[in-house]
Amino acid sequence: MARGQALPDTLEWLQWLPKAELHLHLEGSITPSTLVELSQRNDAVPLTLAQAANVYQYHDFPSFLMSFKAVTERLHTPADYELITYNMVRDLALQGVRHAEAYLSIGILYRFARLDVDEVMEAAERGRKRAELEFGVSLLWIIDAVRHFGVEECQRVFLKAAELKQSMPSVVGIGIGGDEARGPAHEFREIFAEAKANGLHLTCHAGESTGPESIWSAINIGAERIGHALTAVQDEDLIDVLVRKQIPLELNVTSNLRTGCCPSLQEHPIRRYFEEGMMITLNSDDPPFFGANLLEEYELVQREFSFTLEQMRELAANSIEASFLKPERKLQLLGEVEQYGF
Numbered sequence: 001m002a003r004g005q006a007l008p009d010t011l012e013w014l015q016w017l018p019k020a021e022l023h024l025h026l027e028g029s030i031t032p033s034t035l036v037e038l039s040q041r042n043d044a045v046p047l048t049l050a051q052a053a054n055v056y057q058y059h060d061f062p063s064f065l066m067s068f069k070a071v072t073e074r075l076h077t078p079a080d081y082e083l084i085t086y087n088m089v090r091d092l093a094l095q096g097v098r099h100a101e102a103y104l105s106i107g108i109l110y111r112f113a114r115l116d117v118d119e120v121m122e123a124a125e126r127g128r129k130r131a132e133l134e135f136g137v138s139l140l141w142i143i144d145a146v147r148h149f150g151v152e153e154c155q156r157v158f159l160k161a162a163e164l165k166q167s168m169p170s171v172v173g174i175g176i177g178g179d180e181a182r183g184p185a186h187e188f189r190e191i192f193a194e195a196k197a198n199g200l201h202l203t204c205h206a207g208e209s210t211g212p213e214s215i216w217s218a219i220n221i222g223a224e225r226i227g228h229a230l231t232a233v234q235d236e237d238l239i240d241v242l243v244r245k246q247i248p249l250e251l252n253v254t255s256n257l258r259t260g261c262c263p264s265l266q267e268h269p270i271r272r273y274f275e276e277g278m279m280i281t282l283n284s285d286d287p288p289f290f291g292a293n294l295l296e297e298y299e300l301v302q303r304e305f306s307f308t309l310e311q312m313r314e315l316a317a318n319s320i321e322a323s324f325l326k327p328e329r330k331l332q333l334l335g336e337v338e339q340y341g342f
Contacts, residue, residue, distance in 0.1 A: 013309060014298045018336040020099040020319035021092060021283055021294050023227050023250035025144070025177075026081075026124070027072045027105060028286025029088040032056065037083060038074040056289055061259055068289065072108070078115060078123035085127030085139075093135035095295035098333050099323055100139050103175055106157045107146035121164055121171075128170060140172045140324055142203055147176040147183025155191045162198035172324045173201030175227070180210040185217035192221045201324045203250075207231040209261050212238050219247065225322060230256050232278075233269035239276055246279045248322030253301060254292035255285035271305045274315075281319040313337060 030038070032052040039047040047055075055071060058064040075081065085102075092100055104124060109117050121141075128139045143161035145154035158174050165171045174195050176188060185204055192202055206218035208228035212235035218226050219241065229249040232238050242249070251270055256262035273280050282301060287293040292300065302312050320333045 010302070010309070011299060013342070014096075014302060014312060015295055016096045017298070017312065017316050017340055018098045018320075018333060019096055019294065019298070019316040020101070020281075020323050020333070021097050022101050022225065022248075022281055022319060022322060023103075023252060023283035023285055024088075024100060024294075025103045025105070025286055026084060026088060027075070027108075028068065028289060029091070029102070030071050030084050031087070031091065031288045034084060034087045035071060035074060037087075038076075038080055041080065041083075042074055042076040058289075064259065064289065068286070075115075078119040080123075081120050082123040082127035082130075085124045086131045089128070089131030089135055089137050089139055091293065093137050095293055097137055097294060098336065099320065099325060099329075100137060101142055101172070101323060102139060103142050103144040103177065105144045105146070105177075106160055107144060107149060107153060107178075110153065110156060111146065111149055117160060121168065125168060125170065138325070138329065140170050141168070142173040142175050142201075143171060144175050144177055146178040147185075147188070147205075148179040150183075151187055151191060154188060155194070158191050158195045158198075158200070161200055162195065165199060171200075173203055173224075175203040175205065177205045177227075180206065180208065180214050185214060185221055185223075189221045192223075196222060201225075203227060208256070209259075215242075219245075223247070225250055228252060228256065228261075230261055230269070233272060239273075239278070242279075243277045248279045248281060248318070249273065250283045250322075251280050252283050252285040252297075254297060255290045258290040265304055270301060271307075274307075274311070279318060279322060280315065281322050282315055309342060313340065 035052040036047055036049055056067055058067045106117055109115055132138055145157035161174050202223050203225045204218040204223035205227040207215040207230050212231045215229055215232050225248045227250045253268050253270055262268050282297050284294045284297050317337045320330055
C-alpha cells in the first residue's frame with residue numbers, strides 16, 4: 001500500500017465520526033444533481049446532469065466567480081431555497097455531520113433585489129426543519145454580508161439578521177465574506193459591535209487572500225471565529241495570540257488550494273497550527289465547486305498530514321466546541337464524539 005494511503009476501515013471510521021461543519025455557504029452547497037432539480041423547475045429546457053457538471057468548471061478565480069454566479073442565478077423562487085437547504089442537510093448526514101452552521105448571503109439578495117428576504121428565510125427554515133426532523137442534523141444560520149459592497153450595505157444585512165433572530169432562533173450570527181482587500185475588517189468595527197449588542201455571534205473571513213494584518217483586524221473587531229486564517233502562519237506574534245485566546249479557526253484546505261491562495265498541499269499550515277495548539281476545525285466552504293465535501297476533507301487531512309485517528313477525533317470535538325450551539329446540545333454531541341470507538 002502506498003505511503004499515506006488510508007485503509008478502507010479508516011475511511012469508514014472517518015465517515016461516521018460525529019462532526020460539525022462550521023464554514024459552508026448554502027449557495028455554494030448546490031451540487032450538480034440539485035442544479036438539475038432547479039433547472040427542471042425553472043428552465044424552459046432543463047440541464048442534463050452532464051451539462052450541470054460542466055457549469056462548475058473554471059480555471060482561475062474570475063472564472064470561478066462566473067461559475068458560482070451561473071449556479072446561483074438558478075435560484076428563482078423562495079421554494080428553491082427550501083430545496084437547496086433540505087438537500088444540503090441530507091448530503092451532510094451521509095458524511096457523519098451532526099450539526100452545521102451555514103452562511104446565507106442576504107447581502108447578495110439585497111444587492112440584486114432578486115427575491116424577498118423574508119420569504120427566502122421562511123423557505124430556508126422550512127427546509128431546515130424538514131431535514132432536521134428526517135436526518136437528525138441540526139442547522140443554524142449565519143447571515144452573510146459582502147464586505148466590498150461597503151459598510152452601509154453590510155449594516156443593512158446585520159440589522160436584518162437581528163430582526164430575523166427575534167422570530168427565528170436558528171439565526172445565530174453574522175459574517176463578512178467577499179474581497180478582503182476592498183473591505184478591510186477594521187471598517188466594520190462599529191457595526192460588529194452593534195450586531196453583538198443585538199445578540200448575534202460574530203464571524204469573519206480573514207487571511208485567505210490577504211496577509212496576517214487582516215486576521216489581526218478580525219480579532220480587533222471582536223470576531224469569535226475566523227474563516228480561513230491561512231496567512232496567520234506568516235506572523236509568529238499572531239500565532240501566539242491565536243493559541244492563547246483559543247479563537248476557533250475555520251480551515252478550508254481544499255478551498256485554499258483550488259482558489260490558489262495556497263500554492264500546494266505541502267505548504268498548507270494546518271499541521272503547524274495543530275501542533276502549536278491552535279483551535280482549528282475542518283470545513284468544506286463550497287464543496288461542489290472545490291471538489292471536496294467535509295468527509296473528503298477529513299480523509300485528505302488524515303492521509304496527507306499524518307493525523308492519527310485520536311487527533312481526528314480531537315478535530316471533530318473542536319468543531320462541536322467551536323459551534324454556536326446551546327450548551328445542552330453541545331454537550332450531547334461532544335459525548336457522541338467521546339464515545340465513538342475505534
